[in-house]
Structures are given as structure tokens and as C-alpha cells.
Amino acid sequence: MDLGFRGEVAALYRRYRRGYPPPVLDALVAAFTLTRDDVVVDLGCGTGQLAVPLAGRVRGVVGVDPEPDMLAEARTAAGDLPNATWVVGSDADVPALRAVLGTGSVGAVTIGQALHWMDRERLFAELRTLVRPGGGVAVVTNGTPLWQQGSGWSRALGAFLRDHLGLGGDRACGTDEESQRQYAATLSAAGYDVTATTVEYTAPLTADAIAGGVLSALPVDRLPADRAAFTAALENAVAPHAPFAEDVRVAVLAGRRG
Ligand SMILES: C[S@@+](CC[C@H](N)C(=O)[O-])C[C@H]1O[C@@H](n2cnc3c(N)ncnc32)[C@H](O)[C@@H]1O
Known part of the structure; x- marks a missing residue:
């Protein structure tokens, strides 16, 4: 399946997508008792938001992505x-x-904001033999999409995107409660002990970061042709709600192999 994570979108993703703050890494280290002897596989690593800081906590990280x-x-x-x-790879x-x-060589397999494209039942079963005892699988989601948050600027952004791109507001990319419940149930059915941790913080946001975040979430063939005009109109639509802040809720579902 071509998801369009290519070309300019890849560059936008690296520039504008949030990384994961230290408490998220602490939660991963604690869940699987990761040490400097461990190797972690970050599946769907994208531009390295999770893989890069994780490399500072363990012996090595293998970032895997089809793009x-x-x-x-x-x-x-x-x-x-x-x-x-x-x-x-995928x-x-x-x-x-x-x-x-x-077999049993890996401390953890992390999946940041990417599980919604994967064959979960098969994947979780196969990962049981890749991870060591006490290690496991972490499903991490990095906050609600910018256009689905409750704030004034987010609602204005949602309306703008419906008008200009025909984007509905229903794609939560695994961050919604129902998806989280399903992920936990699937991990549990595959034989993992599941714990859930959340890390919440508020961060300031610029209009440029809102526009860049939106563009980074589009498939490359849906990027607006006149990028400058699109960005200016978007920034204009959210401007009445400045200054901007985002409440970010990172969810970590850790499935531990006994
Ligand atoms: C939204 S990005 C997430 C990047 C990063 N992990 C993060 O947390 O920000 C999703 C990534 O998953 C990758 N991806 C999509 N389908 C995949 C699959 N079946 N297996 C592995 N990675 C996949 C995409 O290419 C993309 O780079």
C-alpha cells in the first residue's frame, strides 16, 4: 500500500513532527527493563522520532520502515x-x-504511530519469538491529530481542512480510546502482559508548526500545488486563536513477554 510518505512529505515529517519527551523513554526502559546490553527494533520508525532518542538508552537500535x-x-x-x-522493511x-x-535477541520492539497499518494479530504472534523473556512490544501513539483537538485553533483548522482539502475529521490514527482498547486486547490475546502508561504535557505551537504538521500528514500526491498560498490561508484561518498551545497525550501500551 502506498501511503505517500515520500519526497517532500518525508522532509516535512522530520522537521515538524513532535518527538517523544524523556518520560516516554523512561516508561519504555522501565516496562522491559532495558539496559545497555539490549537491542531495540523500531518498526515504522519514520524519520526516527522514537528510534534516535532510544539509541541513547540501549546498545543499539534497528529502525525499520518501508519508505x-x-x-x-x-x-x-x-x-x-x-x-x-x-x-x-515492514x-x-x-x-x-x-x-x-x-530468536529472543531483542529487548523491545517499539511501534510509534504506525500500528494502524499493520497486520496486528500476525505481528504480535511473530514478535513473541523475536523478543527476549521480560522484553516485549510497545505500541506508542503521539497525541491527537492537530485538527481533532478541542481547542479553538484546532476547530478552526478542522473547518479549514474540510473546506480546502475535503478532509474529514475521523482519522485518529490509533490515538482514540476504541483503537487503544483493541490494541491492548490483541496484545493480551497474543499472550503478553499489558500495561498502559500516559505522558501528558502542554507545548507552545507556532502557526508555521501547525501548517507544517498538517502538510506532513498528507500523502505526497495530495500536497497542495500552491504551497505558499495554502499555508498563508491556513495560518490566516487559525490566527484569531493565537497564541497556540497543544495538549499532547502520549500513550504507551507495553506488552511484556513472560
Ligand atoms: C506516522 S509515521 C510514524 C513515524 C514515527 N515512528 C513516529 O512515531 O513519529 C508512520 C510510519 O510507518 C511506516 N509504515 C507504514 N506501513 C508500515 C508497515 N506495514 N510496516 C512498517 N512500517 C510501516 C510509514 O512508512 C511511516 O514512516
């Missing part, structure tokens, strides 16, 4: 990090990863 442009941006974001590597490649890395 070469996203991986190229991740490599740039990683700079001279010596212990992160970037591999083209959730269908877990058996090959296990063959290469070894």
Missing part, C-alpha cells in the same frame, strides 16, 4: 549516532529479522 525517503531523513536526524541502523519482515538477529 526509503523516511529512512534517509532518519539517518540525517541521527547525525553521527554510532549505534542506530536503518533498514527498508511488519511482514519480522521472520527475516528474527533469522538475522536471532
